[in-house]
Amino acid sequence: MYVSVKGGEKAIRAAHRLLADRRRGDRAVPEVAVDQIREQLSLAVDRVMNEGSLYDRDLAALAIKQARGDLIEAAFLVRAYRTTLPRFGHSRPLDTAAMGVERRISATYKDLPGGQILGPTFDYTHRLIDFTLMVDGETPLPTRDETVEAGPAMPRVIDLLAQEGLIEAEPQAEAGVEPGDLTRTPLRVPAARDLRLQQLARGDEGFLLALGYSTQRGYGSTHPFAGEIRIGEVEVEFEVPELGFAVPLGAVALSECQMINQFAGSAEVEPSFTRGYGLAFGQVERKVMAMALVDRALRSEELGGAVDHPAQDQEFVLAHADNVQATGFVEHLKLPHYVDFQAELALVRQMRREHAAARAARRTTSDDVYEEAAQ
């Protein structure tokens, strides 16, 4: 329990002013601008958009600046901001097959239509600190291959397996059934896959990474292959009732991961591959890979498997994935608990008195016994 405490306003005002000063840092160093964060710390921006569950690059960049680079605090700011806005409606489902691909790789097929496109990746870098970034210099322009026309068609890798019937088909929505929305109705378990994916998409990247890793280390292994990872821009269309047609809103950057997993089959179902799916805002490859591993682990029960490990346990995963929620409950421990603690203090003192009295009583009794034995 926490009781309201009055006082401290002056200290709070001074603390916030000190926070602003420490955020600014050494005045001799130029202040960082929001557009610099948006352009040059773009992967931090992507993470904040996902965990803040709001696609808005400028807003996420501003939140990162305000939060001094604390990305969970920045996600918290973004979540708070979104509560001030009305909801106009929902988009048509994004068509990731029509993505303007910036990166597309498959670990299951070497040669595939559209090819393996590395894009802007950290892969194959040597992870050596680049000291040239400390000095002012021009970054060279990217290499170009001008022999190609516009971006070639990039069919989904997973459709190659689907053509042979070797991988499960994704169930389509039943007519008139709207997907669940955990921003409108609190999440309850067991939750359907639509709600699980919504929660995973806004879930903490570190938490999902650890859970995904745990499945690889044997805590619910699903023998995954990265069937396809694609990153790029997808057009957004918004159905406007007054107009009677879908209006283009612009494009958003997305990352998508299709994990292919072994499935031995069951009495009714032939052996085949099953899917784990990851989708999130921006260039967040690690996040969508982890998300796809956890999505598949959470499907264990529906595929006739056991629920023996944390990553397979809906309650465990879904209730703890949201870092804004988690930070709220962990950090509330620093709020005044003075009355609570006074009660605990009194209780512990009383228990110690009783404990001492009981021990003294025991000693007296055993002394009697000793004396009796001596006689």
Next chain:
Amino acid sequence: MTSFDTTTPGTDDGVAARRSVMALAAKATAWELKAVRDLAPVGVVDLRAPEVGLVMLRGRIGGSGAPFNLGEATVSRAAVRLPSGATGFGHVLGRDRHKARDAALLDALWVEGTQRDRLERSILGPLAARLAREETRRAHEVAATRVDFFTLVRGAD
């Protein structure tokens, strides 16, 4: 360069052309779109004052299955009516109300249909050309990172 036909709104072709104008407006910078104000007549009425809100973006399970709610995006929207009676709607990602109103103005002028040549010359044409140039550059940059596999030949015998 993209050309814009002069089909009438309401028909399928009219809707497609109007949608492609809206798509350009959504991808324009606020500065590029601002030029539309010079073409607007006096007496434009705001049917819907420019406002910022949210649109829930939906994905599909596995990319092709049932929809799910991925997360929201900020969207600005506005609606205007010209003295001629033509109405226009602006919907753009982001929190720029002025851009949404300019997009609505552009839509209204397109629907009105009397200045399409000017619209195309001063706004739509240059905008489409700029976007096409950027798309080509992006495609070339990405294509340079395509992997060419080669198989190592084993020993002769």
